[in-house]
Amino acid sequence: MINYGLLGSGSSGNSYLISTQNSAILIDAGFSLKQLKLRSEQLKLDFSKVEALCLTHIHPDHSKTAGVFARQTKLPVFVNENLLDEKYYDLHKLGIPQPLLKPFSAGQPFKIGEFVITSFPTSHDSPHSVGFNIKTKGRSITIVTDTGIIDKTIMDFIDDTDILFIEANYEKEMLLNGPYPYYLKQRIASKEGHLSNSDTIEALNRSSLKKTQHIYFCHLSKTNNCSILLTQRSSKELSWNGKTTVCEHGALYGGSIEGVRNFYET
Numbered sequence: 035m036i037n038y039g040l041l042g043s044g045s046s047g048n049s050y051l052i053s054t055q056n057s058a059i060l061i062d063a064g065f066s067l068k069q070l071k072l073r074s075e076q077l078k079l080d081f082s083k084v085e086a087l088c089l090t091h092i093h094p095d096h097s098k099t100a101g102v103f104a105r106q107t108k109l110p111v112f113v114n115e116n117l118l119d120e121k122y123y124d125l126h127k128l129g130i131p132q133p134l135l136k137p138f139s140a141g142q143p144f145k146i147g148e149f150v151i152t153s154f155p156t157s158h159d160s161p162h163s164v165g166f167n168i169k170t171k172g173r174s175i176t177i178v179t180d181t182g183i184i185d186k187t188i189m190d191f192i193d194d195t196d197i198l199f200i201e202a203n204y205e206k207e208m209l210l211n212g213p214y215p216y217y218l219k220q221r222i223a224s225k226e227g228h229l230s231n232s233d234t235i236e237a238l239n240r241s242s243l244k245k246t247q248h249i250y251f252c253h254l255s256k257t258n259n260c261s262i263l264l265t266q267r268s269s270k271e272l273s274w275n276g277k278t279t280v281c282e283h284g285a286l287y288g289g290s291i292e293g294v295r296n297f298y299e300t
Contacts, residue, residue: 039289056083178192195245
């Protein structure tokens with residue numbers, strides 16, 4: 035059995051925990067270490083199984099506890115190798131001990147415990163940002179957030195995943211008519227910003243979702259989106275008829291999926 039949890043998403047913090055019987059990984063650490071452990075416990079996920087943390091990017095709502103995590107647990111933190119440059123001060127100020135800072139290359143699978151992880155570039159205003167595809171026991175979980183576009187590489191991962199966490203950050207009219215200053219509206223709606231409800235639904239309607247069992251819409255803006263509106267839009271406009279969950283800002287969501295017997299890891 036593969037258990038997974040969204041420990042929270044949105045501007046207040048983002049984190050995911052994926053676990054098998056013997057191993058677990060943490061994706062992003064946008065909450066305090068105490069909160070990460072508490073939220074895991076609330077979802078009945080064993081935080082003590084975590085073998086490493088992987089960061090999608092270094093915006094604080096995804097990375098702020100990475101240094102504390104590494105220093106207190108003595109576990110490695112995996113980051114895009116292109117960030118291992120002195121000019122990326124936001125990474126270095128996290129205080130991750132150098133021996134625990136581990137690089138990965140976008141598009142190149144790497145292994146942590148029972149998981150094979152492949153990152154893919156996203157289009158965001160944080161340097162060298164990525165999403166992740168996580169494979170274990172013949173199943174696949176994909177996390178696509180903090181990107182202004184969905185390109186062919188991302189679409190290929192969406193087409194071939196069992197569980198999908200995908201951003202639906204804002205409703206265009208709410209952003210346009212909302213309280214944010216013009217420059218911030220432009221940033222959010224740009225190709226290096228976030229996905230709107232329309233962007234996400236249109237991308238999903240272009241994809242085959244041939245394996246997908248559950249889609250989680252996440253990273254909703256508290257100001258520029260509404261879970262009720264997104265639920266209504268997805269039920270009317272999404273051509274895929276499988277199970278979907280609209281994740282409230284900061285809320286916890288968990289699930290599980292059976293592994294596949296007689297499979298070969300690649």
